[in-house]
Amino acid sequence: MAAGSGGLKDATAVVGIGQTPFAKRLPEDERTLACRAVLAALDDAGIAPGEVDALASYTMEETDEVELAKACGFGDITFFSKVGFGGGGSCATVAHLAAAIVAGQAGVGVAWRSRKRGSGPRPWTDTTVQLPTPAQWTRPYGLLRPADEIAMLTRRYLHEYGATRDHLFNVALACRNRANQNPAAIMYERPLTREMYMTSRWISEPLCLFDNCLETDGALACVVVSAERARDCRRRPVYVHSAAQSLPAQHHGMVNYWNDDPLTGPAWSAARHLWKHSDLTPEDVDVAQIYDAFTPLVLLSLEGYGFCGRGEGGAFTEGGALETGGLLPLNTGGGGLSEAYVHGFNLINEGVRQLRGTSTAQVPDASACLVTAGEGVPTSALLLRS
Amino acid sequence: MLRPVPDADGAPFWEYAAQGELRVQACGDCGELRFPPRPCCPHCQSFASEWRPVSGRGRVWSYVVAHPPLLPDYAAHAPYNVVVVELDEAPRIRLVGNLVAGAGQPLGAFPPENLRIGARVRAVFHDGLPQWVPERS
Ligand SMILES: [Zn+2]
Numbered sequence: 125m126a127a128g129s130g131g132l133k134d135a136t137a138v139v140g141i142g143q144t145p146f147a148k149r150l151p152e153d154e155r156t157l158a159c160r161a162v163l164a165a166l167d168d169a170g171i172a173p174g175e176v177d178a179l180a181s182y183t184m185e186e187t188d189e190v191e192l193a194k195a196c197g198f199g200d201i202t203f204f205s206k207v208g209f210g211g212g213g214s215c216a217t218v219a220h221l222a223a224a225i226v227a228g229q230a231g232v233g234v235a236w237r238s239r240k241r242g243s244g245p246r247p248w249t250d251t252t253v254q255l256p257t258p259a260q261w262t263r264p265y266g267l268l269r270p271a272d273e274i275a276m277l278t279r280r281y282l283h284e285y286g287a288t289r290d291h292l293f294n295v296a297l298a299c300r301n302r303a304n305q306n307p308a309a310i311m312y313e314r315p316l317t318r319e320m321y322m323t324s325r326w327i328s329e330p331l332c333l334f335d336n337c338l339e340t341d342g343a344l345a346c347v348v349v350s351a352e353r354a355r356d357c358r359r360r361p362v363y364v365h366s367a368a369q370s371l372p373a374q375h376h377g378m379v380n381y382w383n384d385d386p387l388t389g390p391a392w393s394a395a396r397h398l399w400k401h402s403d404l405t406p407e408d409v410d411v412a413q414i415y416d417a418f419t420p421l422v423l424l425s426l427e428g429y430g431f432c433g434r435g436e437g438g439a440f441t442e443g444g445a446l447e448t449g450g451l452l453p454l455n456t457g458g459g460g461l462s463e464a465y466v467h468g469f470n471l472i473n474e475g476v477r478q479l480r481g482t483s484t485a486q487v488p489d490a491s492a493c494l495v496t497a498g499e500g501v502p503t504s505a506l507l508l509r510s
Numbered sequence: 511m512l513r514p515v516p517d518a519d520g521a522p523f524w525e526y527a528a529q530g531e532l533r534v535q536a537c538g539d540c541g542e543l544r545f546p547p548r549p550c551c552p553h554c555q556s557f558a559s560e561w562r563p564v565s566g567r568g569r570v571w572s573y574v575v576a577h578p579p580l581l582p583d584y585a586a587h588a589p590y591n592v593v594v595v596e597l598d599e600a601p602r603i604r605l606v607g608n609l610v611a612g613a614g615q616p617l618g619a620f621p622p623e624n625l626r627i628g629a630r631v632r633a634v635f636h637d638g639l640p641q642w643v644p645e646r647s
Contacts, residue, residue: 246579249581251512251581258546259515260514260515260516260517260520260524261514261520261546261605261606262606263512264511264512264513264514264639265592265606265607265608265639266576266580266584266587266590266592266608266617267574267576267592267606268576268580268581268584269580272574272576272592275574276572276573276574276592276594277572279572279573279574279627280571280572280594280627283572283627325577326575326577326589327577328574328575328576328577329574329575329576329577329589329622330574331574374552376546379606381571381572381594381604381606382545382546382602382603382604383602384602
């Protein structure tokens with residue numbers, strides 16, 4: 125497809141995915157885990173490591189391009205990119221590889237994430253580094269953790285729209301139910317009940333333990349090539365139909381309290397671009413993998429990406445809408461809340477599995493999947509189709 | 511406890527706060543108030559700015575009650591509130607702080623059940639930090 129005519133639309137495809145086990149503690153270091161995930165993804169695609177010539181990752185990634193390329197035996201790398209804003213960059217890695225391939229800068233791209241967040245320190249405990257938020261205005265007052273920053277928006281959201289903790293529970297439950305079906309998930313065979321949710325300890329009121337993602341060790345990777353090349357790969361291609369990044373006007377990061385309208389975050393502007401360059405509408409999406417570091421991010425994203433109106437995110441979750449067979453099956457591998465929190469990369473791989481028809485919670489005949497990156501921070505999103 | 515680590519743009523805010531004054535950056539040309547402080551005006555792109563005193567009166571826009579795991583100094587006070595206060599003069603300027611019963615009262619001493627969105631508060635100062643106390647009506 126000529127660049128410019130159709131842009132990125134369906135011009136590239138994800139042809140390989142790979143991952144390590146997920147656990148609270150894995151013995152190997154991040155670099156080793158990264159190599160394992162990347163080599164697994166290339167093997168899945170049937171592409172030799174020597175053919176890799178493009179790399180994309182996102183910040184808070186400790187394994188750098190040089191280390192990965194020399195360990196895995198990549199060829200000459202002609203494109204490399206590192207997207208900012210941690211978990212907001214997950215989907216942008218695939219978007220950057222797709223853009224590079226369409227523009228002729230490279231042929232075989234690898235994106236990855238390797239984290240030892242389960243056994244390593246929490247980023248917020250390091251008070252010596254400047255966090256990607258305006259820390260001088262928040263941290264002296266004890267607004268220390270991402271959970272606190274999002275809880276502040278959540279309290280306002282619940283107040284403004286009449287949403288309830290039961291709506292947040294619906295999100296946690298859908299993710300947990302899917303993880304209960306996924307042997308790779310940390311919460312496999314560990315059911316969640318409303319009683320457990322409502323009586324669990326607070327982290328930052330109104331957010332409780334089960335509103336927070338898991339802390340996980342693990343790594344994932346995927347391989348992107350042109351649609352033409354994808355036809356010769358080992359697996360059924362999953363096309364990158366549309367892709368978007370977003371840093372909205374007057375955005376302030378996760379403490380987006382100073383914007384005109386703090387409850388419409390980066391999802392809203394990412395969505396505008398995503399749909400504009402797509403043949404699809406929200407009604408065409410069969411299954412969604414929505415970034416769920418915290419349950420309220422899903423409500424904000426449901427509104428932002430246009431699955432419901434403003435303020436209707438809570439009500440949308442009622443009646444099993446996010447469960448298998450519901451209006452919009454959510455995070456079918458269990459998501460960051462119940463499969464693994466690896467800065468959202470597991471959502472990309474699960475989106476690919478759904479469109480290959482190989483998910484452990486397969487949506488029958490799924491042909492379009494939305495995957496999103498961290499909401500609250502400058503973000504990115506992908507529309508994948510089979 | 512963590513002290514503010516000001517950047518060049520934010521330093522005047524903390525210098526005024528140390529003198530017991532709440533001031534907000536304003537554009538030196540178009541007069542628009544802005545927060546957080548920054549080098550130039552997003553409305554008119556002017557690099558001229560001044561620090562304008564504000565009344566220190568406002569309303570609670572939102573709040574959280576933080577529980578452990580927290581940094582040790584903060585865990586010692588938990589559960590404690592953190593509030594976001596909308597200033598009367600400029601509703602889009604919302605300052606993060608703590609609601610306390612009186613200046614210098616310990617973090618966590620304010621009963622969480624007395625927190626309410628929309629409650630009127632006013633700024634007091636302790637140890638160089640603005641804090642918020644309920645406005646007596
Ligand atoms: Zn101006």
